[in-house]
Amino acid sequence: MAHSFTNLMNDRAAADRARGGGADSLSDPVTGDATARPIKIETRKMDFFYGTTQALFDINVQIPAKSVTALIGPSGCGKSTFLRTLNRMNDIVEGARHTGEILLEGINIDGPEIDVVALRKRIGMVFQKSTPFPKSIFENVAFGPRLTGIRDRRELDEIVTNCLKRAALWDEVKHRMSDSAMALSGGQQQRLCIARALATNPDVLLMDEPASALDPASTARIEDLIFELKANYTIIIVTHNMQQAARVSDTTAFFYQGHLVEMGDTQQLFTKPQEKHTEDYITGRFG
Amino acid sequence: MSFPTQSCVASGRCIIEPAPSSDLRQSLTRKSTVRPIEFLFAKLCQLAAWSSLAILCLLVSVVAWKAVGYLDWQFLTSFDSQRPERSGIWAGLIGSSWMIFLTFLAAIPIGVGAAVYLEEYARDRWIVRFIRINISNLAGVPSIVYGILGLTVFVRMFDMFAREGIVARLQGEQISALVLAGIEIPLPFGKTLVAGALTMSLLILPVIIVATQEALRAIPPSLRHASLALGATRWQTIRYQVIPAAVPGIMTSIILSISRAIGETAPLIVVGAVGFARFAPGGIGSAQDLVKNPAGLLQAPFDKYTVMPVQIFNWVGQAQGEFQSVAAAGILVLLGLLLLLNGIAITIRNRYQKKLSW
Ligand SMILES: Nc1ncnc2c1ncn2[C@@H]1O[C@H](COP(=O)(O)OP(=O)(O)O)[C@@H](O)[C@H]1O
Numbered sequence: 067m068a069h070s071f072t073n074l075m076n077d078r079a080a081a082d083r084a085r086g087g088g089a090d091s092l093s094d095p096v097t098g099d100a101t102a103r104p105i106k107i108e109t110r111k112m113d114f115f116y117g118t119t120q121a122l123f124d125i126n127v128q129i130p131a132k133s134v135t136a137l138i139g140p141s142g143c144g145k146s147t148f149l150r151t152l153n154r155m156n157d158i159v160e161g162a163r164h165t166g167e168i169l170l171e172g173i174n175i176d177g178p179e180i181d182v183v184a185l186r187k188r189i190g191m192v193f194q195k196s197t198p199f200p201k202s203i204f205e206n207v208a209f210g211p212r213l214t215g216i217r218d219r220r221e222l223d224e225i226v227t228n229c230l231k232r233a234a235l236w237d238e239v240k241h242r243m244s245d246s247a248m249a250l251s252g253g254q255q256q257r258l259c260i261a262r263a264l265a266t267n268p269d270v271l272l273m274d275e276p277a278s279a280l281d282p283a284s285t286a287r288i289e290d291l292i293f294e295l296k297a298n299y300t301i302i303i304v305t306h307n308m309q310q311a312a313r314v315s316d317t318t319a320f321f322y323q324g325h326l327v328e329m330g331d332t333q334q335l336f337t338k339p340q341e342k343h344t345e346d347y348i349t350g351r352f353g
Numbered sequence: 354m355s356f357p358t359q360s361c362v363a364s365g366r367c368i369i370e371p372a373p374s375s376d377l378r379q380s381l382t383r384k385s386t387v388r389p390i391e392f393l394f395a396k397l398c399q400l401a402a403w404s405s406l407a408i409l410c411l412l413v414s415v416v417a418w419k420a421v422g423y424l425d426w427q428f429l430t431s432f433d434s435q436r437p438e439r440s441g442i443w444a445g446l447i448g449s450s451w452m453i454f455l456t457f458l459a460a461i462p463i464g465v466g467a468a469v470y471l472e473e474y475a476r477d478r479w480i481v482r483f484i485r486i487n488i489s490n491l492a493g494v495p496s497i498v499y500g501i502l503g504l505t506v507f508v509r510m511f512d513m514f515a516r517e518g519i520v521a522r523l524q525g526e527q528i529s530a531l532v533l534a535g536i537e538i539p540l541p542f543g544k545t546l547v548a549g550a551l552t553m554s555l556l557i558l559p560v561i562i563v564a565t566q567e568a569l570r571a572i573p574p575s576l577r578h579a580s581l582a583l584g585a586t587r588w589q590t591i592r593y594q595v596i597p598a599a600v601p602g603i604m605t606s607i608i609l610s611i612s613r614a615i616g617e618t619a620p621l622i623v624v625g626a627v628g629f630a631r632f633a634p635g636g637i638g639s640a641q642d643l644v645k646n647p648a649g650l651l652q653a654p655f656d657k658y659t660v661m662p663v664q665i666f667n668w669v670g671q672a673q674g675e676f677q678s679v680a681a682a683g684i685l686v687l688l689g690l691l692l693l694l695n696g697i698a699i700t701i702r703n704r705y706q707k708k709l710s711w
């Protein structure tokens with residue numbers, strides 16, 4: 067079920083796809099190593115600036131498809147900034163710019179032929195503070211599909227139901243679809259935001275500290291959900307919580323003062339960190 | 354009952370000795386039954402609040418007293434007359450309704466559009482800051498100034514269409530009207546409803562712009578980000594998320610400006626509202642007229658008109674004493690319409706506000 071990426075690019079770019087594509091194979095057939103997944107997102111020599119202050123320095127990452135990548139690091143080290151470059155939400159920040167390349171399945175997302183609106187539909191985003199629209203639960207999830215021109219009520223119903231089920235929220239809200247989303251609990255609101263993001267049919271999900279404002283029970287539900295979603299989605303999650311990163315992620319990247327210090331298999335990074343900084347951070351010596 | 358001090362000493366564990374209860378009782382006991390300053394201040398505030406209500410009640414009852422015998426069904430449904438007992442406010446009621454409708458028809462899209470531009474699109478350049486400051490200033494300009502502006506721009510249209518005007522010179526002949534789908538649009542607008550309504554919409558635009566801007570600023574940026582992150586364009590975000598969320602604020606601005614649009618007299622006299630009118634704009638003065646000639650609805654904005662405050666002003670100026678009572682009856686009708694329209698606007702606002710909260 068390779069997602070076609072063609073609505074993002076013109077014919078010239080289509081040729082590039084071959085080398086980044088092949089998202090169907092879950093493991094490398096040669097090595098049989100489950101971590102050797104195809105690369106979904108790659109950044110090359112990315113420097114990021116807010117005006118004249120540099121926030122990210124020479125970031126080179128490769129994010130494997132259909133797995134969870136956790137971004138950890140002390141506050142202000144550039145995790146959110148990095149995440150926002152991936153769906154170009156930084157475009158709306160005045161004075162923000164970057165150099166280097168960001169490739170989605172091998173396609174440069176900053177290319178002149180790329181439609182940023184289509185890009186953001188393919189890369190869903192969930193924010194730290196849950197941001198339901200002040201509308202009904204149904205309308206929240208239906209907003210994305212409506213934008214793409216779907217008007218048929220039955221089709222919308224189907225999408226909304228499907229996404230709420232995938233976000234593990236359906237059973238709690240199926241009898242109150244026309245109630246205001248603002249009346250839901252914090253944890254439910256956050257799952258609603260995930261459902262809403264799924265409704266535009268993305269294959270990448272960016273989550274910026276999605277559980278940091280939630281109680282432990284709600285956090286556990288979100289973590290379970292992330293675990294389920296990774297079968298079909300490439301998930302990148304920023305988290306302050308090291309245990310959370312260890313629990314949910316396959317790959318972990320440690321950022322420090324705008325630099326990517328270390329990135330690798332989560333288990334490896336937490337048990338045998340290569341860098342002194344990483345070790346200090348995960349053992350709680352700073353941050 | 355044992356004394357804590359003694360038991361503490363006995364056990365040797367207690368460090369803090371509770372204060373003797375008589376000291377505590379004394380420190381909590383109030384020194385006098387009233388605090389004079391606080392009492393006085395509260396009473397003064399109460400007086401201020403009640404007195405404004407009392408003055409309002411007094412005004413209304415004086416007016417109502419005067420209107421007794423004149424405010425009746427005949428008064429509501431009759432055109433004006435030379436005879437006080439036969440005169441009525443029907444022309445003003447219809448004219449004011451048209452005025453409100455056309456004024457907001459022009460002012461809401463322009464006002465909301467300007468506010469959306471200033472808050473959502475405009476970069477923070479000096480020219481934008483200059484415009485912002487000036488819009489606030491415009492809200493304080495005396496209404497007669499708007500009347501004179503309206504006279505030049507809408508009633509006379511800078512004399513463009515005069516016999517020696519620029520249009521006549523370019524065109525070779527004078528143009529005095531434009532016929533569009535059977536509707537005759539006079540050029541310049543002259544003393545018509547549309548000229549009055551456009552003048553009035555200039556008058557209330559600053560209020561609408563400023564209140565809408567405030568409503569837009571109160572919407573958290575996270576709402577916009579959430580929408581954009583779902584792949585909504587900027588316009589879709591504004592259209593489907595931002596403006597609906599600003600509706601309560603926009604309604605507030607409408608509530609604030611309805612009373613101006615309905616009560617302003619001076620600028621409308623300047624732009625030519627008629628004082629004594631025995632007609633309705635477009636000839637639509639009753640349901641039968643509407644059935645007979647529905648096209649009159651489209652002609653009405655380009656017809657002569659009167660409004661309630663101008664009618665009232667006209668009655669007050671009459672020599673005959675009875676006309677003072679007619680004016681009083683007119684004032685009551687004006688207040689009634691104002692309350693009705695404000696009530697509708699407030700209901701709409703509350704409906705929306707219930708749905709929105711963050
Ligand atoms: N909109 C912005 N304008 C200017 N500087 C910003 C902006 N957003 C973040 N920064 C700065 O960029 C750096 C990285 O921030 P951020 O990516 O939010 O870090 P993190 O998510 O890891 O806490 C910080 O020093 C922060 O002050």
Ligand SMILES: [Mg+2]
Pocket residue numbers: 145146147274
């Ligand atoms: Mg952050």
